Amino acid sequence: DQQVKQNSPSLSVQEGRISILNCDYTNSMFDYFLWYKKYPAEGPTFLISISSIKDKNEDGRFTVFLNKSAKHLSLHIVPSQPGDSAVYFCATTTSGTYKYIFGTGTRLKVLA
Amino acid sequence: GAGVSQSPSNKVTEKGKDVELRCDPISGHTALYWYRQRLGQGLEFLIYFQGNSAPDKSGLPSDRFSAERTGESVSTLTIQRTQQEDSAVYLCASSFGGGLGGDYGYTFGSGTRLTVV
Incomplete structure (x- = not known):
């Protein structure tokens, strides 16, 4: 019973466009x-x-959005670059614990 | 060292043999974790060490799996009587203290790819 789901195993995006990777959790x-x-x-x-006290965190080209009511997390990469081609895993935990629960990953391919 | 070091990087073994995987954490990191990733699956927690505290072994899938850590240094993961379903990439990670590793999560090694034939 997966507590963290990444329903898209792969994603292809043109260089310069936005990549959106999604993650859903149950707990x-x-x-x-x-x-x-x-x-x-x-x-x-x-x-x-x-x-969870925030709904957005930004670091350069990368922004993570959190929708607690929907139990949904997303990663936006803008603009996407060929070097961003990789497998992306979301992970989650409860504060004060040390175990992360990982999703199955999404393979992103950024096309030049 | 500069990063988390794992050895060997690849291991092919015959079913029924024992294997030992090694992890050298980042110096000063008191917490050490073992995860594995089987084909098409996410990373699966195996075991956690924090300083001299008793390890959390709750993720070990069977009694064929065991792990040790000497103080705050090297850890070895041992799999006895390997089975084909043990084939996976075994990842070691370390962090400052237990908990979330600060704002930077864990630092992972490159993993050991274990293939049981």
């Missing part, structure tokens, strides 16, 4: 959310996070 107790990026043969690297 309303989750209050901290993260996005990780993974290149082939490398470990996941932290990208951006958001606490």
